[in-house]
Every structure is written in C-alpha cells, then in structure tokens.
Amino acid sequence: ADIAYTSYFGGRTIAGIERADALAWLDRASLDRSRQPFDLVFVDPPFDADLVPATLARLSDHGLLVPGGFCYVEMPRQGGLPPLPGGWSVHRSGVAGEVGYHLLHGMPRDLPRDV
Numbered sequence: 025a026d027i028a029y030t031s032y033f034g035g036r037t038i039a040g041i042e043r044a045d046a047l048a049w050l051d052r053a054s055l056d057r058s059r060q061p062f063d064l065v066f067v068d069p070p071f072d073a074d075l076v077p078a079t080l081a082r083l084s085d086h087g088l089l090v091p092g093g094f095c096y097v098e099m100p101r102q103g104g105l106p107p108l109p110g111g112w113s114v115h116r117s118g119v120a121g122e123v124g125y126h127l128l129h130g131m132p133r134d135l136p137r138d139v
Contacts, residue, residue, distance in 0.1 A: 029062070047078055054086030061090045068098040077106040080128075084109030089130035097126045 027049050030039040042049065046069070053059050065083060069075035076099050083089050094115070097105070101124040105114070108128065116127040 046075065047082060050079070050082040050086060050088060053088060054082070061088050061093065063090050063093050065089055065093070065095045067095060071100045080106070080109055080112070084112065084130070091131045093130040095128040095130060097128060098123055099126075100124065 027044055027046060028039075028041045030037060065088070067076060067079050069079065076097055080095065080097075083095060089095060095112075099105070101119050101122050104124070105117075105126055108114070111131045113129045114126055115129050118125055
C-alpha cells in the first residue's frame with residue numbers, strides 16, 4: 025500500500041509517501057512518540073482485502089487520530105461498514121456505483137451538518 029502523510033509540527037510541514045504494509049506501518053507509527061496524531065485519515069484498501077476493520081481498530085487503539093478527527097473510508101457498497109471503534113460515529117455516508125463512502129468521527133463531537 026502507498027501511505028501518504030502530511031504533518032504540521034513545530035512551525036514546519038513534514039510530508040512523505042511510503043510503500044509499506046499499512047497495518048504494520050500503523051503499528052510502527054504508534055511507537056514513534058515524535059509522531060503527532062492525524063486530523064484526517066483516508067482509508068481506501070483493495071476491496072477484496074477486508075482491511076477496513078483492522079485499520080480502524082489500529083487507528084483507534086494506537087491513538088493515531090486526534091479527538092474529533094475524521095476518517096474517510098471507501099469500501100464495497102454491498103458490505104456496509106464494520107462495527108466502529110468505541111466512541112466513533114458516522115458523520116456522512118453515501119454511494120457512488122459499487123463504492124460506499126463514509127466520513128467517520130474519531131470521537132463524538134457536535135458539528136454543524138454542513139461541515
């Protein structure tokens with residue numbers, strides 16, 4: 025998988041793209057104490073790999089999404105979302121052809137519907 029990230033830390037932007045096993049990368053990222061949690065994460069794995077549940081669990085368990093952060097997920101339309109990590113909620117969902125897309129909150133937060 026290609027993992028792209030951008031962080032703004034200490035007055036500078038840090039960006040990168042890595043080719044790695046995404047789940048292993050998330051495990052390693054959780055051990056890097058200099059890494060800040062992400063405000064927004066995009067999850068778009070190969071549809072036949074069933075990686076969404078494990079990816080969401082790692083993001084939550086490892087604290088890699090800031091409180092109130094968002095996670096955008098694409099997955100097969102017919103499968104529906106797996107159970108979400110504790111405290112996560114669906115902000116918006118829709119379909120486009122065979123793709124289901126979902127914007128998730130990392131933690132409940134009152135936001136206007138137009139966000």
